[in-house]
Amino acid sequence: MQPSSDQTISPFSVRKRSFQIFDDISSEQVGALRRWLMRGQNFIVEWLEADADGATTSVQSQHETLVLLPEAGGTIHQGQKPAVAAPAGSICIVPAGPYSITLQRGGRYCVIASSRDDIDLNEVLNAAAYVDPDPRVNPVGTPYRRQTCHDAVQVLQLDDIVPPADNPRLKMFQTETLSINWVAYDGPRARTQLSPHSHSSHEQGSLAIQGRYKHHLRVKWGKDANLWQDDEHCDAPSPSLLVIPVYLIHTSEGVGDEKHVLVDIFSPPRADFIAKGWVYNANDYQAGA
Known part of the structure; x- marks a missing residue:
């Protein structure tokens, strides 16, 4: 898509x-794994489903990565370091460099990174959307610096983490170059409490891990009707990923009585959330100069 002449400033x-939707048609078979790859301008999402015990995948990144293990455990191997076992229901922060993950049969996993040296970005499912970068999206910039245990895998057990008192549905985490919101609730989201909003300088990935959703999307009308777009109400089963560009008004509604888990992805980390004290492990990091 070619940028418009006013794209650097226009919300329209x-x-x-x-x-x-991460279905069979869009999957890639890699050994005993099924894989789906998508991206935002500053992040890459790799969704994995294991068809056999002991299936292994490799990762290489210039920065820390996040490994999500929502339903099954796995083991992370980093060269000569001791292997790290991570249980189901955990999030791992893995230091920069190469590593591998041994998975369990039937398990679903996700690797989120701001850079992947081992992935050809021309092969991701939405590669065409990034032929021309959007100049309005803030670059990753100078990474945050981890203050302690910078060369060790951190395993965070989700059930042990208390959400912020003023934001009880969210559990937020960061790495050097990423932040995520883990949003979990039972049953449908109240239609009287949706939160339509937009972002002027960063994209958002919304990864549906459990439950069914309807993503409501709207483009603000300006004087130039050629820039108008129809509203969209996108049905999103799990697993699926929506990547939301700048200035697109959006809100996600969990539908149905089951449990819902949605992970919002940002890169660079959301400094505004960190400043509000919402990010669980923010004290482990210092902003880069």
Whole structure:
């Protein structure tokens, strides 16, 4: 998509969202794993499902990565260091460099990174959306610096983490170059308490891990009707990923009586959330100079 002449300032010039259901048709078979790859301008999402015990995947990144293990455990191997076992229901922060993950049959996993040296970005499912970068998206910039245990895998057990008192549905985490919101609740989201909003300088990935959703999307009308877009109400089963461009008004509604888990992804980390004290492990990091 070619940028419009006023794209650096206009809230009315909105790129098309990327959306993908992680179904059999869109999957790639890699040994005993099924894999789906998508991206935002500053992040890459790799969704994995293991068809056999002991299936292994490799990762290489210039920065810390996040490994999500929502339903099954796994083991992370970093060269000659001792292997790290991570249980189901955990999030791992893995230092920069190469590592591998041994997975369990039937398990679903996700690796989130701001850089991947081992992935050709021309091969991701939504590669065409990033032929031309959006200049309005803030770059990753200078990474945050981990203050302690910078060369060790951190395993965070989700059930042990208390959400912020003023934001009880969210559990937020960061790495050097990423932040995520883990949003979990039972049953449908109240339709009287949705939160439509937009971002002027960063994209958002919304990864549906459990439950069914309807993503409500709207482009603000300006004087130039050529830039108008129809509202969209996108049905999103799990697993699926929506990548929301700048200035697109959005809110996600969990539908149905089951448990819902949605992970919002940002890169660079959300400094505003860190400043509010919402990010669980923010004290482990210092902003880069």
